Amino acid sequence: MPKMTISRSITIDASKEKVFSFINDFNQWVQWSPWLLMEPEANVIVADDAKSYEWKGNRVGEGNMKILEEKENEFIRCELNFLKPWKSFAKTAFNIEEAKDGTEVTWTMDSSLPFFMFWMKKSMQAYVGADYERGLDMLKVLIEKGSIPSKLSFDGISSFEGCKWVGIRTKSSLDIVATQMQADFAMLGAFTEENKDLVAGSPFTTYHKWDILKGNVDYTASIPVKEIPDSLPDQFVSGIIPSLIAYKLKHTGSYSHLGNAWSTGYAMMRNKEFKYKKGIDTFEIYLNNPQETNEKNLETVLHFPVR
Secondary structure: OOEEEEEEEEEEOOOHHHHHHHHOOHHHHHHHOOOHHHOOOOEEEEOOOOOEEEEEOOOOOEEEEEEEEEEOOOEEEEEEEEEEOOOEEEEEEEEEEEEOOEEEEEEEEEEEOOHHHHHHHHHHHHHHHHHHHHHHHHHHHHHHHOOOOEEEEEEEEEEEOOEEEEEEEEEEEOOOHHHHHHHHHHHHHHHHHHOHHHEOOOOEEEEEEEEOOOOEEEEEEEEEEOOOOOOOOOOOEEEEEOOEEEEEEEEEEOHHHHHHHHHHHHHHHHOOOOOEOOOOOEEEEEOOOOOOOOHHHOEEEEEEEEO
16 A cells, blocks of 8 residues: 655744643644534544544544553654545654744654555645644644634535636745735735726635645636726736636635635535536635734635536
8 A cells, every 4th residue: 555654843832831732632623623624513522531532524534533652742642543435544643842932843644545546645645734734833823822713604505796807817836825915916906096996896816726746826816897907017817707606615714724715615525515617716705804804804705616
């Protein structure tokens, strides 16, 4: 069976003792697990000693996890059993070390894929690695701030009336995409200040392609307009989103946690909870202004075109 190894790290501004208390207590995991967040209604049972738990759901599958060994404030070693959608076993660990700016946590996994999935090894390592990054980021925020500004609302299938738009298309590394998008929307903001009468709704981003393996994304930052101007700045593009039916998934909270919503949406798609319509790219609409709104109240609605 093809072996799979994953390792991700993060530095948390807290003591080793505090970090350890969150990691070795599975009651805490419900708050920051990158998978359990996808399915709030999943059945989760934590043992009385909080050293093991089991889960069962439609999106997250079924499995169990338990701590085999731990050294206070230094590490925990776990075994992880997946029962559905396929059987698999993994060894996971958290290593805790002092760092200049707090405590460094390293989350690792050693596992293997079923033989028939050998061709997915690189993709699985990339996707699970991205899940680890989301989980560690939420753990950091939870420990440092006391809560995670990331909530999902499953709004379901409804119509989108379509729109004309102008925007800026960009190919960016995932490492700098947040900064790049800020720059793109700053340019669009300057354009709308000079053309206020054109604006016909909230800004949005259309995602044309994610490449997790190469670590980049192709997207267009846009604003809806009443009519597309005859002339636009050189770096601008324009187009039309037709009226369509979409599954709408709302994320309330920091833009830095939007990956939770996208991962959930794609999990729902794989689980056939809605039938994705090929040929129309997914997009997210920002319902409020981040310069005027607390991050915990930012509302973003993801749209997955369906057939």
